[in-house]
Structures are given as structure tokens and as C-alpha cells.
Amino acid sequence: MASNPNDKNGDGKPDESYTYSLEGQITNAFVVDSASGQIKVKSGAALDYETKNTYSGKVKWTLNGWDVAANLTIKVSEVLPGKPSIPQFTRTEFPAAEYPDGKNPALDVTWTVPDTTGVTVNGFEAQYCKQGNVGWTDYNGNLTATDTSINLADLDAGATYEVRVRAETNEGDGPWSDTGSGQANQLPEICCLVKGTTGRLAGIPFGAHRTRSMWTSGKRHFFTDPDGDQLT
DSSP, X not given: OOOOTTOOSSSSSOOOOEEEEEESGGGGTEEEXXXXXXXXXXXXXXOOTTTOOEEEEEEEEEETTEEEEEEEEEEOOOOOXXXXXXXXXXXXXXXXXXXXXXXXXXXXXXXXXXXXXXXXXXXXXXXXXXXXXXXXXXXOSOOBTTOOXXXXXXXXXXXXXXXXXXXXXXXXXXOOOOOEEEEOOOOOBOOOOOBOTTSOBXXXXXXXXXXXXXXXXXXXXXXXXXXXXXXX
16 A cells, blocks of 8 residues: 555645735734644734724645635724722811811712723823712823823812722723712801709700700710711
8 A cells, every 4th residue: 555645644634834924004003823723913913993993814724735724804893991899988077277167178089990900001081070960070180001090179068079080091991980979068067065053054056956865964965966977
């Protein structure tokens, strides 16, 4: 029986040896491993979805001297960052020197950076609105790629505010975060607390809720204001 010149390993079957190559426009941005057939981005090629999102050409492979070719199209997908985390809120206090009348409180708002695989974040955009109002107001501060907090000042005391943020990238604006909300601080209306001769209180904070017995062993009691803050 004559030997098969393509059976070099002696297993009785023709050896299959593939050699791969690319041709056409696709070679401007992609290369193929001639042995494995794996296609990857060409070194130094910069894929830009907005500029070009489709590359066409042919992939060729040779099997034991026989040439085969097939049309090949590679589509580039747009890559955007994920959503930042839901904004978290911290209410300011009312330092007497700055807020002697308890007006114009502020809210500190923080968030975490979203997944940025494949894109470069250039900054963030934030918007806020008073709950119950229609439409968003742009935060007018300059937020860089490392800024993950803002301070909303001169708010209406006791009002609830909503905030959303998104990343600005080299590939465009990312999606808005889910909306977070927080309530601006509100000073309680307080009248004086006086222990009378009978051991009873002569006055309590207006609108406050008693949280302990009225009077115990000559000590004042604790109350909460409409925000839930403890009053002593």
C-alpha cells in the first residue's frame, strides 16, 4: 500500500495544517495569527465608534496547499461607562456664626465612580431639583474625573432634594445614575424649658415630640424636632 504524502505523523489520516491571513480594508485595524486564526486589534490602531464602526475584508486560510477565502465584517460597538452609584446625602448643621437665623442650609452629596473599562472619564455632570418641582437644575461647578462630591448650598430648610449624576467620557456622556434624595436641615422652633416648683415643665419645643418621661430626678428631658434630631 502506497504511503500518503500528507500523512506525516503516520496515523493513516491526512495531516491538517492551516495557515491564516487577512486581506482588504480590514487589515488597517486588525491582524490574524497565521497559525491559530485568532483575530485581534492591530498594534497602534485606535478604534473610534464615532469615526468608523465597520471594517470589511476577507479571511483566507490554506489547508495542505488548498486556498479558501470567506468574506469577513467586524463591527465596532460603542463603549460607555456604567452608571455612578446612587448619590448619598449628609445634612449640614447650623453653626450660630454662619446661620444665626437657621436659614439657607446645605446638603453634601457623594457618589462612587462607575465602571470605566475601555473609556476615559473626563469629568462628571450633576443635576438637582427640589422634590415636587418639575425639571432639573444643572450644578454649575466644574467636576473633574476625580470629583465625587458636591455641596448644594442655600436650600430651603426642611425641603427634600433629588440629585442625579453621570460621567462625561471621550466616548460621550454615560447614563444618569439612579436618583438619590436627601432632606435639608431645619431648625426646630423652641421655647424655653423651665422646671416649676411642682416639678413640671413650663414649656416644650413647638412641634416637638416627647421621647422620655416629662421630668426625672431634676434632669431635662429629650425631644425630637420634625427632622428627627434629638433636642436636649
